[in-house]
Amino acid sequence: xxxxxxxxxxxxxxxxxxxxxxxxxxxxxxxxxxxxxxxxxxxxxxxxxxxxxxxxxxxxxxxxxxxxxxxxxxxxxxxxxxxxxxxxxxxxxxxxxxxxxxxxxxxxxxxxxxxxxxxxxxxxxxxxxxxxxxxxxxxxxxxxxxxxxxxxxxxxxxxxxxxxxxxxxxxxxxxxxxxxxxxxxxxxxxxxxxxxxxxxxxxxxxxxxxxxxxxxxxxxxxxxxxxxxxxxxxxxxxxxxxxxxxxxxxxxxxxxxxxxxxxxxxxxxxxxxxxxxxxxxxxxxxxxxxxxxxxxxxxxxxxxxxxxxxxxxxxxxxxxxxxxxxxxxxxxxxxxxxxxxxxxxxxx
Ligand code: NAD
Numbered sequence: 003x004x005x006x007x008x009x010x011x012x013x014x015x016x017x018x019x020x021x022x023x024x025x026x027x028x029x030x031x032x033x034x035x036x037x038x039x040x041x042x043x044x045x046x047x048x049x050x051x052x053x054x055x056x057x058x059x060x061x062x063x064x065x066x067x068x069x070x071x072x073x074x075x076x077x078x079x080x081x082x083x084x085x086x087x088x089x090x091x092x093x094x095x096x097x098x099x100x101x102x103x104x105x106x107x108x109x110x111x112x113x114x115x116x117x118x119x120x121x122x123x124x125x126x127x128x129x130x131x132x133x134x135x136x137x138x139x140x141x142x143x144x145x146x147x148x149x150x151x152x153x154x155x156x157x158x159x160x161x162x163x164x165x166x167x168x169x170x171x172x173x174x175x176x177x178x179x180x181x182x183x184x185x186x187x188x189x190x191x192x193x194x195x196x197x198x199x200x201x202x203x204x205x206x207x208x209x210x211x212x213x214x215x216x217x218x219x220x221x222x223x224x225x226x227x228x229x230x231x232x233x234x235x236x237x238x239x240x241x242x243x244x245x246x247x248x249x250x251x252x253x254x255x256x257x258x259x260x261x262x263x264x265x266x267x268x269x270x271x272x273x274x275x276x277x278x279x280x281x282x283x284x285x286x287x288x289x290x291x292x293x294x295x296x297x298x299x300x301x302x303x304x305x306x307x308x309x310x311x312x313x314x315x316x317x318x319x320x321x322x323x324x325x326x327x328x329x330x331x332x333x334x335x336x337x338x339x340x341x342x343x344x345x346x347x348x349x350x
Contacts, residue, residue, distance in 0.1 A: 036311065044284045047285070047307070063086075065081075077100065100313075130232070134290050135162060142204055197219055233302060236266060242267050246271070256300075
């Protein structure tokens, strides 16, 4: 048992507690609530500190820090992306994050964010699609059936009204996993033999593959007029999913342009290629989809404000539902200036 005083104990949400929260609230409610939280923060975008994430790249992946603040709270996420990890039984993406009080600088929450990243990414994709997708969309192609995919499918059902998912992955066992995991969730699941097959008849195309290279998951001829593309797998320099020609036919929407120009699909384009910031559409400053034949593309890379919204949501809900432990993380001497004395008096 820690001897630290309560003010120095930091609430900690473990993976188990995150699962408890999602299972007890219901995943559709969590995704819908997160989407509202993200939408509300996007609408006050100018208030936030915004810097592109700080990436440390290697031949096999990337480790990133994603900080932001709204002036009252500060948050950051540590996240990795290692596409070959799954071969060794490890995940491509893992994460944890922290929320702090700006007034004192003290941490107020430390939490797992591997599950939370999948939830916030899906919530972001779906709330953005709500502004951009063709009216009354019901069919989505889901290309890449890995760790993120079920979260995406459920978010698009709960938030956008998607009823049918056309699944494709180069590894059939991944698709089989999704069909098993999503049984009984009110989605019509169609297993497809190719990406071409998957996009056939879909109004929304989600690409969520992982490979550290410039891949071509979608070629130009596969994208018909009027579709919305939710491209989330290309999120790192040298890692893209769409053929460049698709970008020239699309109205492109991004999170933070400075970050997306380095990491997103638009790294394939000139630095002045026009893009619209998603927050401006949500705030009513800019138009989203302007006509039924337009191709809209959300070039998603994941931005710190989405994680901040998710951290706030967990802070409110995990604490009120008591799904947390305490961590003895902050040294707490009786006299704040007597840190050394605290160490001297400590009996192991
Ligand atoms: P994962 O490794 O669990 O799954 C990726 C899947 O893609 C695998 O099943 C793999 O077989 C499949 N795949 C690879 N190449 C393919 C191809 N050519 N055609 C069809 N399927 C193919 O990874 P994950 O955790 O699901 O993440 C997927 C991607 O999303 C990663 O690149 C990750 O970095 C990215 N991501 C983006 C955001 C964001 O905010 N934009 C957030 C989280 C993850």
